[in-house]
Amino acid sequence: MSTVTPATDVAPAASAVVDGPADETRRIARSRRSARKTRAAALKAVLVVLLLAFTLFPAFWMLSSAFDAKAGTGGQTLLPREFTFDNFAYVLTEGGFDVFLRNSAIVALVTVLASALLALLASVAVARFRFRSRTAILLMILIVQMVPLEALVIPLFVQVRDLGLLNTLLGLMVVYVALSLPFGIWMLRGFVAAVPVELEEAAYIDGASWGRMFRSVLLPLVMPGLVATSVFSFITAWNEFIFAMTLLGGASENYTVAIGLKQFFGEHTNEWGYIMAASTIITIPVMIFFVIVQRRLSAGLVAGAVKG
């Protein structure tokens, strides 16, 4: 870690010894420097290995247990002793995860579509127009993201109950749209602002109305941002736990994947093979989507605060 400038060579292999008949002192200096380099490279290699082990172990352990026929019987080894797909088969049939996956997919899809539409319209308003209370609205959107879900869950539980939507997926979708909206607006606003105003003006000069300009100029250009935002709302809806647990409490046929896991926890024993197989199934779509949006996500979270 001695240099901050990117060293091209991090392979743990020792760097080649300097050759050729060189001036004695220069040779010593060079070999000393190369020794230091070797040590730095070795240290770096060790750090990278430790980091990878720490970072990947939980995911690895989840997979290993999911494929192990004897997971949870004790004496587990790093790799499954008896490789099997039975855990997955059980989870997807008798475990009820076929239903939970469908529920989660429906909830996530509706959440994504609704919040993408609302966020797009709102973000155009705050990015392209100057109007009174614009700053106030932006501040509100920023602040409302920080509100803890534990504070919202009590009044929203009462509200959803009054509407007779407890134990239904609809109640959950409505809540998720609201939860993913502030961040969606915040993030899309950046994408909309990045579209050069000149392009819009060109469209107007060509005689386009505002609606036409929106459809033919703005929308295609912010598409990547819309995809990124949608993936984010998907992840929110897919992972959310506290509202699903509270609003769906009694209706296990309407469970989403995040709370479906609970049923594998017994009074005395937990079916770890099933739990890990189900966790794997839940995690995979999130990982795929996460990789897609990773850059946008971190950019959106710190939008405006990171100097290039």
Next chain:
Amino acid sequence: MTSTIQVPTSARGAESPRAGGGPVQRRSPITRLRPWLLLAPALAVLAVLLLWPLVRVFLFSLQDYGLREIVSGEPNWIGIDNYLEVFTDPTLWTVVLPNTVGFAVLAVAGTVALGTAVAVLMASLGPFWRTIVGSAIMIAWAMPAVTGTYVWVWIFDADRGIFNETLQALGLQDEPVNWFTNRYTFYAIVLLNVVHHGFPFVAITILAGLLGVPKEMLEAAEMDGAGPWRRFWRIIVPNLKQVFAVVIILSTIWDFKVFAQVYLMPGGSGSNREALNLGVWSYVESFGQNRYGFGSAIAVLLTLVLLAITVVYVRTMLKEEEL
């Protein structure tokens, strides 16, 4: 995935929205109303589902709000009694606050320290290894909180978890220890979970900042004989002050409201009173004891704490750019 954060594409370059937005000359009423028409649906949803509930949780906190009140809808005002009860409850001072604040401090310090170290390490790697490390930490980041927590619970499981089995195999302990019953080991596991899940964001964000620090500056410092430690504190940290501020504040906000990571652990859902934090306490009082008013009062306190941190955050952001 080397993650040059696409510097908020946003704002900077194109942030010169023309007044009115629409075609230049025509400023019809519809043009003036357009932003509000565009905003209306989103604002309506936010008002009904986020702002009104916030008002309501405050109103609940001033009532003795239980199942009866939920069913009848009748208010039952008791003033600030709930708050008095919260503040006189020894649980708050001996268990809940230390668990919430102490944990947040440790978690933020751990997350930011590890994230920064990883960012510095990644910056010194070549493209190939940087991609490998970047992908690995992405996996840790992407792991949902729920499944991630279950995996940690499984690792530390009392009877058959690999942690206990390894310790026993090494002869470090004679019989399995239940790490979830003791308050400190309980939170040590939560800490591990939260840091593991939280450091990738810090690392990626700081890496993006690091790559933006002018190389000439660092080389000049090296010429002048500044060691790596000194270069880090004297050049990188001051250059990235803004990035560090944002990362620290965001982590603080997230670590104050850990819920699933505590609730899903054995005993975390209220049966082990020693393990309560503000969020879990509020939830358990509300939905476990049907004391929604009391739970709301706790939730309001949590919200106020977060709001205070958020104000700092917003001010930090405002320094940087015009909204």
